Amino acid sequence: MISTPPKHAAIIGAGLTGLTLAISLHRQGISCMIYELRQPTVATSGALMLSPNALRILDTLGLYERLYRQGYNFETLEFKNHEQVTTDKYYLGEEKLYRYKALRIYRQSLLTQLRAEVTKLEIPITYGVKFSHVISEDDNGVNFAFFDGIHATADILVGADGIHSTVRKYIGPDVVPRYSGFVAITCALQRNKLTYPANVSAKDYPMPVAIHGKNGAFVMAPQNTDGSEVLAGTQRAYPEQDRAGWDALLGDRKSLLQLFRQGYESWPTIVQSALDNVPLDTLAIWPYYVVPRLESWFSTNSRVIILGDAAHAIPPTAGQGASQGFEDAFTLAALLPCITTKLPLDKALTEWKNMRQQRIDKVIKLTMQLNNARLPEAEREKLAASGADVWQSGDSGELGWLYNADVEKEVLAYVKAETKPSPHTCPIDWLMSKMSATKPETVAP
Ligand SMILES: Cc1cc2nc3c(=O)[nH]c(=O)nc-3n(C[C@H](O)[C@H](O)[C@H](O)COP(=O)(O)OP(=O)(O)OC[C@H]3O[C@@H](n4cnc5c(N)ncnc54)[C@H](O)[C@@H]3O)c2cc1C
Known part of the structure; x- marks a missing residue:
C-alpha cells in the first residue's frame, strides 16, 4: 500500500495531456521527467476547439492570456439545414454563462506554448525516445525500458501516450482501439x-x-x-x-x-x-x-497510470477530446500530494478514475445527442418521436455541468471528506481528546 505522495513522476508522451500534467505536477511540488517519441522539430498540423472547461485549467496554469490572442475566439456553432435556415445554436463557450469564449487555435501554437512553459519551469524532456515496457513495480518504485535499451525508474509512471498507447498494454493488455x-x-x-x-x-x-x-x-x-x-x-x-x-x-x-x-x-x-x-x-x-471503456486506468500496484487519449479517446463531435485530457492531468496532479495512510494511492486513484469516468460518460452521451441532431431532418424527427435523445440548445447554461465544473475543487472535497478526523475510528485517540478537553476538577483541601 502506497501511503506517501510520490516525489518523482515519469511521463510518457509530450502531447497536450503529458505537457499539461508536467506543468500541473510542478505547481503541486512534484518533480517529473517527460519522455517523447518525436523530435520537437516535427510540425503538427490542424487546429483544435477549446471550451471553457479547458480554458479555465489553462488560465489557472497561467497560459490563457498568451493563448487566446493566438486563435479565433467565438461563442456558438450554428446548425443550418440545406435551405440555410438556422435550426440550433450550440454553445462552445460564452463569457457571461461560462466565463470564457471558445477558442479555436492551431495545435502547433498550443504545443509551442505548453513546451515553452515546461522549459521555463526547467522540467526535463527527452525527445526521440520510444517507451517499450514496464520491467517491474514494487514498494520502491517502477522500472521501465525504452526501445533503445535504456532503463529508467520513478515513483510513478504516467502514460500520456495517446490513443495507441504502449503504456496501456501493461494495464489492459487486451484493449484495442475500435x-x-x-x-x-x-x-x-x-x-x-x-x-x-x-x-x-x-x-x-x-x-x-x-x-x-x-x-x-x-x-x-x-x-x-x-x-x-x-x-x-x-x-x-x-x-x-x-x-x-x-x-x-x-x-x-x-x-x-x-x-x-x-x-x-x-x-x-x-x-x-x-x-x-x-x-x-x-x-x-x-x-x-475510440478506446472502449476501461476497467481501470492504473496498475495493480498503483505505480503505473494512464490518462488522456490513452485512457479514453472519445468521438470528436462535442470537441472535448483534448479538454478531457487537460481535466485528467489537472485533477491527478491535485490528488497526488494528498496521499496519506488515510487515503492510500490505490483508494485515491479508484475514486479519481470513477469521477473522471462519470464525466467522460456524460460527454459521450452529449456526443450521441449531438450526432442525432446532425442527422437529416426526417431521421431526426423519427428519432424524436421514438423518444431518443436529440440535442436542442437553450441559452441559459445547459452546458454548465461541462464548462463550469471546478474539477480540482471536486477532487479536494473528496480528499477532505476521506481524511477528516472521525472521533469513532480510533477509540484511543477519541478517549485522549475527551480527556484533554475535560478540565481537571479542583479537589478541596
Ligand atoms: C484532427 C483532429 C482534430 C481534433 N479536434 C479536437 C478539438 O477540436 N477539440 C478537442 O478537445 N479535441 C480534439 N481532438 C482530440 C485531441 O486532439 C486529443 O484528444 C488530444 O490530442 C489527446 O492528447 P494526448 O496528449 O492524450 O494524446 P496525443 O496528442 O496523441 O499525444 C501522445 C504523445 O505521446 C507520444 N508517444 C506515443 N507513443 C509513445 C511512446 N511509445 N514513447 C514515447 N512517446 C510516445 C506521441 O508522439 C505524442 O506526442 C482532435 C483530434 C484530431 C486527430
Whole structure:
C-alpha cells in the first residue's frame, strides 16, 4: 500500500495531456521527467476547439492570456439545414454563462506554448525516445525500458501516450482501439473563396457553422486570429485500413478529393464553393478511433497510470477530446500530494478514475445527442418521436455541468471528506481528546 505522495513522476508522451500534467505536477511540488517519441522539430498540423472547461485549467496554469490572442475566439456553432435556415445554436463557450469564449487555435501554437512553459519551469524532456515496457513495480518504485535499451525508474509512471498507447498494454493488455467506420476529410481554405447565399454578406454569415444536408453535416470553422482561414470538412463511411492503407489514402490526393466531393450536387452553394476551392496540400483525413471503456486506468500496484487519449479517446463531435485530457492531468496532479495512510494511492486513484469516468460518460452521451441532431431532418424527427435523445440548445447554461465544473475543487472535497478526523475510528485517540478537553476538577483541601 502506497501511503506517501510520490516525489518523482515519469511521463510518457509530450502531447497536450503529458505537457499539461508536467506543468500541473510542478505547481503541486512534484518533480517529473517527460519522455517523447518525436523530435520537437516535427510540425503538427490542424487546429483544435477549446471550451471553457479547458480554458479555465489553462488560465489557472497561467497560459490563457498568451493563448487566446493566438486563435479565433467565438461563442456558438450554428446548425443550418440545406435551405440555410438556422435550426440550433450550440454553445462552445460564452463569457457571461461560462466565463470564457471558445477558442479555436492551431495545435502547433498550443504545443509551442505548453513546451515553452515546461522549459521555463526547467522540467526535463527527452525527445526521440520510444517507451517499450514496464520491467517491474514494487514498494520502491517502477522500472521501465525504452526501445533503445535504456532503463529508467520513478515513483510513478504516467502514460500520456495517446490513443495507441504502449503504456496501456501493461494495464489492459487486451484493449484495442475500435474504428468507428467513419473518416473525417478536411481542408483549410481562405474564407473569401466561399460563395454566400443570396442577400447574405460574408460578414453576416455565421461561423463556425455545421450545414446539415442529405449527405450529413459539413462543418466550416475559422481557425486563425482574424478568421480569414477556415477549416472545411465532412465525414464519410470508409472501410478500416492498416497504417499503410491510411497513409496511401492520404498520399493519393486525387482520390481523396473525389471522396471529399462525393454527393457534390446535393450540397448548398456555400459548401459547393468550398469543394471547388480545396487547396490540395491542406487535404487531411482523420479516421475516428475510440478506446472502449476501461476497467481501470492504473496498475495493480498503483505505480503505473494512464490518462488522456490513452485512457479514453472519445468521438470528436462535442470537441472535448483534448479538454478531457487537460481535466485528467489537472485533477491527478491535485490528488497526488494528498496521499496519506488515510487515503492510500490505490483508494485515491479508484475514486479519481470513477469521477473522471462519470464525466467522460456524460460527454459521450452529449456526443450521441449531438450526432442525432446532425442527422437529416426526417431521421431526426423519427428519432424524436421514438423518444431518443436529440440535442436542442437553450441559452441559459445547459452546458454548465461541462464548462463550469471546478474539477480540482471536486477532487479536494473528496480528499477532505476521506481524511477528516472521525472521533469513532480510533477509540484511543477519541478517549485522549475527551480527556484533554475535560478540565481537571479542583479537589478541596
Ligand atoms: C484532427 C483532429 C482534430 C481534433 N479536434 C479536437 C478539438 O477540436 N477539440 C478537442 O478537445 N479535441 C480534439 N481532438 C482530440 C485531441 O486532439 C486529443 O484528444 C488530444 O490530442 C489527446 O492528447 P494526448 O496528449 O492524450 O494524446 P496525443 O496528442 O496523441 O499525444 C501522445 C504523445 O505521446 C507520444 N508517444 C506515443 N507513443 C509513445 C511512446 N511509445 N514513447 C514515447 N512517446 C510516445 C506521441 O508522439 C505524442 O506526442 C482532435 C483530434 C484530431 C486527430
